[in-house]
Amino acid sequence: MSSHNTAKIEVDKSQFAERNVSHHFVDADQEFDSCKMGMWLFLLTEILLFGGLFVAYVVFRTWHPETWEAGAEHLDWKMGAVNTGILIASSVTMALAIRQAQLNDKKGTVMLLLATVLLASGFLVVKYFEYTHKFHLGIFPGGDNYMFPGKHLSNEFIYFSIYYMMTGLHVLHVLFGMAGIIWVTLRAAKGEFYSAYYTPVEMVGLYWHLVDLIWIFLFPLLYLTK
Amino acid sequence: MSEAGTNYINHEKGIMSWLTTVDHKRIGLMYLWSAVAALAAGGFFALMIRFQLMSPENDLISKQTYNQAFTLHGVIMVFLFIIPSIPAALGNFVLPIQVGAKDVAFPRMNLASYYIYVVGSIMALAAIALPYFIEGWKPLDAGWTFYAPYSKQTAGPVILMTMAAFVLGFSSIFTGLNFIVTIHKLRVKGMGWYKMPLMLWALYATSILQVLATPVIGITLLLLAMERVLDIGIFDPAKGGDPVLFQHFFWFYSHPAVYIMILPGMGVISELISTFCKKVIFGYNAIANSSIAIAVISFFVWGHHMFLSQQTTFSSMVFSFLTFGVAIPSAIKIFNWVATLYRGSIDLKTPMCYALSFLFLFTIGGLTGLYLGTLSTDIILHDTYFVVAHFHYVMFGGTVIAFFGGLHFWWPKMYGVMYNEFWGRLACGIIFIGFNMTFFSQFFLGSTGMPRRYHSYAGDAHVAETWKSMSGLSTMGAVILGCGIAIMFINLLISLKTGKKAPRNPWGATTLEWETQSPPVHENFEEEPKFTREPYSY
């Protein structure tokens, strides 16, 4: 599979630190492929980790559809939609950052990575407002803590248990993803990534897209239940 | 490349060179001795249980201590010993050499996996020890299955222990991930998939399970911890949750997990039987494919742990049907191994003795699984000593015996010394006898209805004698078994001091690890390995 504009890019040695392949790999392709496959396997574990929560979601939703509808009333779908947009935008900037790394554009890579971090923090800010609003209403995770004073169904807290578990775990992943992005940003700023070696950017990118992927499902499942 | 006489053990010196090593062989050894330590701890709790159950109304240890003993026996043996024993210890050591690579694909991740294992072990130890030091804490007594809602209600340090298991899960995932990528990407030139040693097939199948199943136990334990912290009500029937759902979650991992435990054992046995018969393995493709088949089918069958747990009859039926699907590939493997013996040149060295006792014990373990997969007979046997006996025949008689066999098989490669054959074989014989005494008697206990996890037992008039005599026999066997294992390890350890120097290929085996020196050099091969002959070509 040959592609349009590969191999013609000259590496500016003053800008980039050339990297050697790890001792136990035969060549750079083998290293890249191994890392990528490893990353995909890791993403599989993430999918199955969230899978458990999705199963719990489906089970309880099929048992208590009315609880789900009542619970979703308390969520602000507009905030969810904004967050979806933010994550999609961050996915685009992340994908572009990888592209710029492939094209030896150090500055572009760093800027795009920073933009991704910024968007991710935007996501967290919106999430913060959502959570505090719910706490304000008395909607805390867990059966004993749930003290929403308005009318509700007796088992409505289960909806919020699952809501908090899903979004909480997702927020944790956002945080891990941000840490990863900041790490590759620093390395990119040192000029460690260029057309022949951008594996960490690609790996962190894959992880970040997974975070987006999961939100793509969480949004309609949690916010658009009516 | 390297001077004569250097190897991976003396290549670098000092404790730090071990703690910071990324050499898969050294990591394998560190895993090995950690797992052996776990075996000792788990064995200690096992003996505690057995002495308590020696006679019916015994009060050697309190109920609380007894419940703690069986919980910790389970947790330690499953999470700290069996799961890392063959893949992370032996597998780590031989897998990269067998594929002809210098190391696993991600050496640093491999080390991280070991340290995560250590952290998980420390957490588990803390969960064991802290209740004795902290006011208000009770020993852990939920059983290794942590069934909700009891695990939510008990005063033991359930959160600490589930988090330990959660952390250990990551260690397991990292090992599996590493192995899959290593087998896929780092095989030496010329080694096609169906030219790999069967050990690699087994480890590959195991790794698939580790990567796919372990995250689910992760989320299960996380939810259980949340259930205790926040009372989220997903598993707690008092809150409208469903404890049966917990069991689905739990067994989605834990059923494949028993194949994580047994598959590598099967891989070891394939190597042993072929080597010590000096004969091509019978039905290579069948054995290789059945490993993968077992790995995949094991995901379909978890519900057979739940036939009586108010799972619906419909899904019990489905699960029972599929469960028999896993029996077939296991049976095929056994038949192939026996067929390999036919017209072989059978050399009864210690590893082969273990392989033969594996065949004997695993056959019993596998066949008694049929009772438990069949719906109506499972009603009698579910949650009785029959299950305990079956499980130990598969896990101990299968995995641990294979682990011991593999340990003897690769010992010369690991340390470059030969152990004493006489004591090795004697220990194998003692273990075999002790094991059968311990666990065969438990089949009778179980079929007559003695429930598991009972601190004392009376039995009704019809079976009281059976229960008493069989339990006593079982305890006697456990002592013999413990002695056998002690002899085995002492023999191995003595060989480190006094053993003859091992040649490159003491057994006349055909796989790549025997073409390098014993012990291997730092990056495994003195010169680039070449795949010149297929495995099992004698």
Add this chain to the structure above:
Amino acid sequence: MLNNTLAMLPELLPPEASTFAKDTDSTFMFITWVCIFFFVLIVGLMTYFVVKYKRKSEDEVTPNISHNLFLEIIWSVVPIILVLFMFYWGYVAYAKMMDPVAVLGEDGGEHIDLYVNGKQWSWDITYPGGFTINSKDSLKMKNEEEFTWSPKELISEGKENNITSYMTVPVNVPVRLSMTSNDVIHSFAVPAFRIKKDVILNRNAIIWFKATKPGLYIYTCNEMCGIDHGHMIGYLRVVEQDEYDKFMKALDVPLPPEKQWAAGKKLYLNSCSACHSLDGSPRVGPSWKGLYGKKGHKMVDGSTVDVDDDYIRESILNPNAKKAEGFGAAVMPIQKLNEKQLSYLMQFIKSPDKDPNTKPENK
């Protein structure tokens, strides 16, 4: 010869004491013979090969037998057929056990409905009439008596109350157990009947069985449920119909006087405490503190009554006939109590603070 050898082995299965036992046991024995066959085949061949082909010299050459399609097909297909049989028989028997209404007939015949309630760490079995037998009693009783214990002797000796320590079912009558748990998961198992099922809080489980053989059998909890899990066992009797009738009659004998007040308190805690306090504070209904003996108790309609036995009796059996002032809006459900329970409860209402039997001068 074979039978003698088998007789030396420990018992393989508990006695067959229910209609399910035959189906289950025949499947069990089928599997056992399959297992023995394959075990002997595999281990026999293994031993034979090991003896026959033991290595004689280091440079032996072995034949290159890589596979044999015919053999491999045989040893795949034969086990498949065998396990299909196991599955089928297992499923048929299991389905019958899990929902045997079709066999035993829900309305087609007589059956006894019992309620089994698992709690940490004993079983409560509730009989028609609301009598509850606790598994701990049978445990105590069995430890005191010899294994040759005979219910007939006990009755003739006038120890009726001992009979009521055991869960008792008649022979050849279908019994339906509705089972639930008070706390964690338990598992109700009667090995001799070949029945077992987990019980879960807020969830009902049903087991049907028909006992076929009189005797004394053990029942156990099979799911780890806490510190005393190992003591959550009990004994049940299977008796002929006439003895069962005697058992039911023995249940009906009033409690000894010293236990009546406690029984009343238990009823209060189960059924009344949600609405009636004992400390004087009003809940949905009036408090019972100082209620008994009160003169001129005001009613909603302005009339007054004296709180005596008759009034309390009426208030329990027909609660909304006369409503106390201040509680007009409350509707008390009609209580289904039998005469004995009523008298126990009334004893409690008369003296909610302490058991009058312990201090006779209070009477």
Add this chain to the structure above:
Amino acid sequence: MSAHDHHNPSTHHPHVMPLSMYFGVGFGLIILTVLTVWTAKFMPETIEHYTKMKITPTIAIIIAMFIASIKAALVCLFFMHLKYDKPLNRLTFISGLFFLSLFFIFTLADTLTRDTNPTPAVHSYMPEEFKTITGKPPTPYWVPAWVGYDDHGHKIGSHDGHGHDHGDHTGHDHDHGDHAGHDHGDHEGHDHGPKDKK
């Protein structure tokens, strides 16, 4: 590539995509998000207005999941480069979905057939513990696609006149007792809210 240039990293050549692809996919994702919101929030009213057809939650969730799957596929194929990647990585991803689906199928095979569990026998001597078991164990509630819901989230046709006003976040009226009963009213979890007797 020979095995000799061990330390020459430039043997790896990236596969660079055109910018238009990234922006195109990003734009597509935003459009699909808007579409999801519209189908969930506004489409039912629109359709009902013109055709008098009720869009049930089941239909709505199927549509939403369908759109979400398209979005996920876009992210996987283009952003995560699966479309241009090695078949092995695609297989890896698909195998993950396969095993996840096993998890779903077999768990739901149990939870959705739970109504075959029988109710307790009803007699006057039924102990207290059984009275709290209301009807069935968690009833599988497989909402048929043709069953509609009214504004209060109740199944259309179940007229028990017990309207819940979920929008009223501060409502402290007579229903407060319902809330207080929530702590021990666990069994109500198995009941359908509107049918609560309180």
